[in-house]
Amino acid sequence: MAIERIFPSPNPGTAPYWKAARQHQLSLPKCQACGKFHSYPRSQCPFCSSDKLEWTNCSGAGTIFSYTEVFRAPSKAFAADLPYIVAIVELKEGPHLMTRLVTNDNASVRIGQPVTVAFDDMDEETSLPVFKASQT
Ligand SMILES: [Zn+2]
Known part of the structure; x- marks a missing residue:
């Protein structure tokens, strides 16, 4: 049985965020x-x-800004991704976002490391902003 991913639940206050994310x-x-x-x-x-x-x-x-490496999944939906990085990214514009850091080298992650947004297309309607190391 496939494990269902956990999808966001947009409301009137967050719908613009998710609409923009769908457009990457x-x-x-x-x-x-x-x-x-x-x-x-x-x-x-x-x-x-x-x-x-x-x-x-x-x-x-x-x-x-900060990060942690997750070794124990909070639900079965995340088990296949272990271990993975959850980070707080300080955007160039100032706000901090809690996000997933997509990397194939968890040991290389460092505080202060430049990152760039990327988008995980969860299905035809929903894209999840994530971050990856910036190309230098
Ligand atoms: Zn103001």
Whole structure:
């Protein structure tokens, strides 16, 4: 029996994120008053409280802020991927995202390492943003 993957459940506050991801763009709310991006999505800017927010594509570039290597799957859906890296990526635009780091060399992962967004096409409707080491 195949193990079902766990899919995101978009809601009105996160649907733009998932719609952009399906188009292989990383999009986050950007405050039109102070110019800062933020994540997770909120109805007001966490820096200046403005409600003038606009979903804006990010560069997809960032660095590894922190990471861990997972050796015990939280569910059977992840068992085939062990061991894998879960990272917090600091985007060039500022926000931190918790994400999967796709690599075939877990031992080479380092804090501060440049990474770039990539997309895992889970099915015909859903693409999951992940990150991989930047090509230098
Ligand atoms: Zn703001």
